[in-house]
Amino acid sequence: MADPMRIRAQAQGDKTTVRVLMSHEMETGQRKDAAGKVIPAWFIQEVSATHNGKPVMSAQWGPSVAKNPFLQFTLKGAKAGDKIAISWKDNRGDTRSDEATVS
Amino acid sequence: MQTRRDMLARSASVAAALASLGLLPQAAQAAWPQAAFEAKNMGELMKALGYSAPAESKDVSITGPDIAENGAVVPVGAATTLAGARRLLLLVEKNPNMLAAVFDLTDAVEPSISTRVKMGQSSNVFAVAITADNKVLYAAKEIKVTLGGCGG
Numbered sequence: 449m450a451d452p453m454r455i456r457a458q459a460q461g462d463k464t465t466v467r468v469l470m471s472h473e474m475e476t477g478q479r480k481d482a483a484g485k486v487i488p489a490w491f492i493q494e495v496s497a498t499h500n501g502k503p504v505m506s507a508q509w510g511p512s513v514a515k516n517p518f519l520q521f522t523l524k525g526a527k528a529g530d531k532i533a534i535s536w537k538d539n540r541g542d543t544r545s546d547e548a549t550v551s
Numbered sequence: 552m553q554t555r556r557d558m559l560a561r562s563a564s565v566a567a568a569l570a571s572l573g574l575l576p577q578a579a580q581a582a583w584p585q586a587a588f589e590a591k592n593m594g595e596l597m598k599a600l601g602y603s604a605p606a607e608s609k610d611v612s613i614t615g616p617d618i619a620e621n622g623a624v625v626p627v628g629a630a631t632t633l634a635g636a637r638r639l640l641l642l643v644e645k646n647p648n649m650l651a652a653v654f655d656l657t658d659a660v661e662p663s664i665s666t667r668v669k670m671g672q673s674s675n676v677f678a679v680a681i682t683a684d685n686k687v688l689y690a691a692k693e694i695k696v697t698l699g700g701c702g703g
């Protein structure tokens with residue numbers, strides 16, 4: 449199981465900036481190891497975000513998103529205390545969900 | 552009074568809205584567009600996603616450094632001022648596969664996204680915005696990389 453994500457959601461007026469730092473290798477499938485064998489691709493394919501359980505954004509990623517991916521987006525109409533949940537799924541079928549509270 | 556015709560038109564538009572939000576179960580299932588992520592150039596990519604050729608637009612913006620020291624971590628952002636933007640794509644022209652990320656937006660989020668991508672070499676980076684009426688608009692920025700991030 450992957451390490452937890454770090455999620456910060458800060459409200460400013462009616463806009464909330466959500467910053468997510470995921471912990472993932474994001475191996476491209478292009479690199480070779482010391483023995484010259486291709487390291488198989490391993491990367492996050494799908495990301496989704498919900499605000500109080502309602503889906504607000506989703507993303508599909510390719511292997512060219514950087515290692516330990518960072519994602520920032522701005523949410524409209526969220527208040528302090530609201531719940532933001534982020535979940536991802538990688539190409540091996542691993543998933544992880546984490547939740548944060550808007551501050 | 553509500554006529555049958557009104558009802559039909561409304562339910563069609565609601566279905567279209569749901570589909571574009573990715574809320575319909577089928578749409579959610581077919582989430583990861585393999586062909587799009589294997590496309591090597593803009594033409595193939597737009598064909599794989601089923602969009603027309605993009606047009607350059609001032610309403611779309613891309614942010615990023617002029618020179619990236621480390622191609623493994625290049626902070627880039629895509630944004631648009633267009634109302635009704637449904638999708639933002641981030642593309643790196645000279646990576647082995649062009650498409651880096653697709654973001655499906657709803658009305659609850661601003662059409663502005665930042666993330667970090669890998670870049671194999673200096674290249675143009677594109678932000679593409681797709682509106683609800685399937686207009687495809689883009690902005691480009693050249694980012695120079697002093698150290699490639701794709702290894703090998």
